């Protein structure tokens with residue numbers, strides 16, 4: 234069983250994007266009153282959008298299940314207001330639920346949250362609860378910067394976020410720390426803002442007592458942990474200078490990294506530096522980087538190939554990375570009555 238913990242519905246039928254365009258166009262009209270409206274997408278359209286993309290790649294690469302969430306760039310929390318963010322998130326999550334219901338052996342759902350700049354994250358609790366308790370979702374994507382590159386809300390470790398964490402702990406669902414688009418021209422979205430978000434979240438965790446307050450809370454830092462594994466010595470040293478316990482003790486019961494890095498040397502480094510217990514296999518397909526590496530002849534995001542190529546990895550560690558850790562971190566993974 235190979236579980237990919239990081240996949241987005243980047244190939245959703247065009248009606249979803251058209252809905253969003255209408256919503257954004259409405260926001261420019263001062264007389265606009267947000268209305269949720271409907272999304273007219275048939276099951277066959279959903280099947281078609283997945284068969285030639287995520288499902289085809291699962292089969293070709295030999296992975297079994299993808300933990301599936303709405304398109305991260307599409308979350309666009311910086312756009313609109315609390316109401317439009319809620320309408321948009323509900324539609325995106327409902328569509329994920331439909332995709333996962335059509336292919337229960339291939340996809341397990343994770344939701345986006347209706348975050349809005351300057352609005353307390355407590356406003357996301359109702360949607361998280363709906364997705365988990367009514368639709369069987371097993372986690373959420375949490376945007377550490379709903380401002381899209383301007384970082385004007387408090388850090389993830391601030392009490393601003395605590396009501397949401399209390400609900401996550403109660404529901405036993407983890408969050409993947411995942412930014413959305415960048416509206417700051419200094420930061421390219423997937424090339425800089427994403428990696429900044431990952432790295433920033435980790436450093437915030439080091440400087441806080443968040444996991445003393447929430448000992449069971451779990452976060453996945455995607456994209457291989459941003460710059461963190463590469464600078465592990467720096468972060469260990471910073472923690473030490475601050476009088477903190479070693480990182481392993483401080484964070485590694487609560488913080489996990491995925492394998493979404495797109496060449497073999499960096500996967501080797503990740504596996505050398507971070508304990509196997511804290512690494513979750515992922516590819517983020519179909520996602521940020523879609524091309525083929527001319528140096529290898531394979532897709533950059535075919536990350537299973539890199540993990541398989543690591544020499545000397547024990548069978549036990551491989552099992553953890555490919556499936557065991559997901560079951561531990563996403564406590565609800567096995568609780569959906571599916572045959573797995």
Ligand SMILES: [Zn+2]
Nearest residue numbers: 241305411517
């Ligand atoms: Zn992603």
